[in-house]
Amino acid sequence: MFGIVRAPSYTVKIAISTSFTRWKSSIASAPTTVNHKHDNVPATLKQTMLSTSSLFKDKAYINGRWTTSKSGESFEVFNPSNGTVVTSVPRMNSEDTKVSIDTAYEAFQSWKSTTAKGKPLNDSRAEIEYSASFCEWFAEEARRIQGSIVSSPDKNKKIFTLKQPAGVCGMITPWNFPNVMITRKACAALAAGCTVVIKPSEETPLSALAMCEIFERAGFPPGVVNVITSDRTHASEVGKILCESPLVSHISFTGSSHVGKILLAQSSSTVKKCSMELGGNAPFIVFNSANINAVVNGAMASKFRNTGQTCLCANRFLIQEEIYDLFIDKMTETMKEVLITDDGFAPGATQGPLINQKAVEKIEELVQDAVNKGAKLVLGGKKGPQGGNFYESTLIKDITTDMRVFNEEIFGPVVAVKKFTTEEEAIKLAHQTRAGLASYVYTQDPVQQWRVAEELEYGIVGINEGLFNAAEAPFGGYKESGLGREGGVGYGIDEYLEVKYLAMGGMR
Numbered sequence: 001m002f003g004i005v006r007a008p009s010y011t012v013k014i015a016i017s018t019s020f021t022r023w024k025s026s027i028a029s030a031p032t033t034v035n036h037k038h039d040n041v042p043a044t045l046k047q048t049m050l051s052t053s054s055l056f057k058d059k060a061y062i063n064g065r066w067t068t069s070k071s072g073e074s075f076e077v078f079n080p081s082n083g084t085v086v087t088s089v090p091r092m093n094s095e096d097t098k099v100s101i102d103t104a105y106e107a108f109q110s111w112k113s114t115t116a117k118g119k120p121l122n123d124s125r126a127e128i129e130y131s132a133s134f135c136e137w138f139a140e141e142a143r144r145i146q147g148s149i150v151s152s153p154d155k156n157k158k159i160f161t162l163k164q165p166a167g168v169c170g171m172i173t174p175w176n177f178p179n180v181m182i183t184r185k186a187c188a189a190l191a192a193g194c195t196v197v198i199k200p201s202e203e204t205p206l207s208a209l210a211m212c213e214i215f216e217r218a219g220f221p222p223g224v225v226n227v228i229t230s231d232r233t234h235a236s237e238v239g240k241i242l243c244e245s246p247l248v249s250h251i252s253f254t255g256s257s258h259v260g261k262i263l264l265a266q267s268s269s270t271v272k273k274c275s276m277e278l279g280g281n282a283p284f285i286v287f288n289s290a291n292i293n294a295v296v297n298g299a300m301a302s303k304f305r306n307t308g309q310t311c312l313c314a315n316r317f318l319i320q321e322e323i324y325d326l327f328i329d330k331m332t333e334t335m336k337e338v339l340i341t342d343d344g345f346a347p348g349a350t351q352g353p354l355i356n357q358k359a360v361e362k363i364e365e366l367v368q369d370a371v372n373k374g375a376k377l378v379l380g381g382k383k384g385p386q387g388g389n390f391y392e393s394t395l396i397k398d399i400t401t402d403m404r405v406f407n408e409e410i411f412g413p414v415v416a417v418k419k420f421t422t423e424e425e426a427i428k429l430a431h432q433t434r435a436g437l438a439s440y441v442y443t444q445d446p447v448q449q450w451r452v453a454e455e456l457e458y459g460i461v462g463i464n465e466g467l468f469n470a471a472e473a474p475f476g477g478y479k480e481s482g483l484g485r486e487g488g489v490g491y492g493i494d495e496y497l498e499v500k501y502l503a504m505g506g507m508r
């Protein structure tokens with residue numbers, strides 16, 4: 001088989017690479033003093049994170065312009081640590097969304113035939129580093145978009161395939177990883193030759209707007225990247241327009257399964273391709289033979305990433321009976337020793353606040369429900385002394401399958417533990433959910449590792465490993481955890497490409 005490859009040019013790769021090298025160095029450096037070129041940054045942010053205040057934006061970004069909403073309305077963005085208002089951004093509605101789609105559609109007509117080649121990025125930190133890794137990955141993937149020539153069953157005919165950009169892509173993203181949830185989608189789509197209209201979470205619009213500034217500086221043409229900001233009330237209106245517009249070819253969503261289902265239903269009217277990265281309910285299965293130190297390290301890394309507010313977070317700790325008490329003792333001890341809950345900018349803090357009061361209330365309800373139904377509280381179990389949206393790192397044991405902590409995505413710093421006896425029972429418990437995103441297995445028996453990993457109906461299985469994020473690996477879930485894959489060799493970029501079959505006759 002021969003490959004048909006998009007012709008090389010430096011444009012796409014250089015634009016993406018340059019933008020994110022600059023972006024990383026400007027955001028990730030977290031200096032304590034700030035040089036305010038444009039002094040639009042509120043006092044609450046001044047001593048915190050931005051080394052480049054021009055990344056601080058309080059307007060949406062459409063067609064290469066910083067834009068207010070047509071209605072002139074705006075909504076406030078809050079600091080979850082203390083509830084103070086950071087700034088206000090435009091409250092956009094269906095009218096603004098339509099303008100943005102038209103813009104992206106017009107830009108698509110030239111962007112789709114821009115060709116690809118360039119050089120890699122290498123370093124940075126935490127989420128920015130992770131975000132940048134997708135830019136690097138997809139910029140490279142752009143050079144590997146290949147069609148094919150396939151052996152034909154008929155000598156008179158030739159079979160060719162081409163991969164072509166899908167078109168305008170609507171993207172709706174959550175707050176918990178406000179940068180990477182965008183780059184994982186948008187960089188794939190841009191590298192494929194698509195244009196994008198992004199609606200970030202109302203909790204974190206500023207990260208998305210900062211990225212627009214970087215895209216603009218890197219030279220992306222107007223209309224190729226657009227961000228519309230809207231509050232929760234208008235999110236459904238904006239989402240509906242994106243899903244139903246015939247100019248939008250693809251909907252890519254990361255967020256709750258509940259909202260994902262709404263968007264899938266809305267997209268059916270135009271039979272749109274959808275990529276869905278939805279909620280999880282990850283089982284963390286520990287067998288008797290497991291190395292307890294590795295288990296606790298993995299459990300801490302998985303459960304307490306982003307204060308438990310990660311779709312991959314271990315949700316149900318299923319521990320085999322012989323190692324059950326040891327796990328609870330070691331886990332409790334480690335949680336007391338290493339977790340420091342404080343404002344995200346406080347030195348040494350490992351755990352921050354939950355995103356909002358509603359999230360705190362939900363965690364309180366889940367823990368109360370478990371305790372009411374007979375679970376035992378070992379550690380934590382109430383709001384943090386810091387006030388605001390803080391909740392204590394918590395461990396509850398002896399949970400049962402009728403409890404909400406077993407059936408719902410906790411999305412907070414609560415370790416919920418259940419004992420099991422046999423491997424069969426553990427797998428059955430793991431499958432008592434419609435979610436199928438991440439799962440974890442700890443055992444030193446290599447045959448059991450394979451057997452259980454193959455059996456689990458989950459898109460990702462961590463085997464003696466609690467962290468597995470990488471742009472190089474395909475990310476996504478089974479069942480109600482989603483559709484499609486982000487990242488990985490071919491998978492992530494293919495989401496944004498159409499395959500065209502060229503049938504050539506009269507070839508003899």
Ligand SMILES: NC(=O)c1ccc[n+]([C@@H]2O[C@H](COP(=O)([O-])OP(=O)(O)OC[C@H]3O[C@@H](n4cnc5c(N)ncnc54)[C@H](O)[C@@H]3O)[C@@H](O)[C@H]2O)c1
Pocket residue numbers: 172173174175176177181199200201202231232235236237238239240254255256257259260262263276277278279280310311312409437477481482
């Ligand atoms: N699978 C993954 O890769 C992944 C990654 C991160 C987060 N998540 C999931 O996201 C959830 C947490 O994020 P969240 O609270 O922001 O999720 P959410 O579903 O409440 O909101 C996500 C986005 O959808 C928008 N939205 C809400 N209602 C809408 C509607 N009716 N129409 C259109 N848009 C609408 C929101 O404004 C936000 O931008 C968790 O369930 C988590 O597991 C999944």
Ligand SMILES: N[C@@H](CC=O)C(=O)O
Pocket residue numbers: 176177309310311312469475
């Ligand atoms: N933690 C996930 C995102 C889900 O919340 C990731 O690392 O990609």
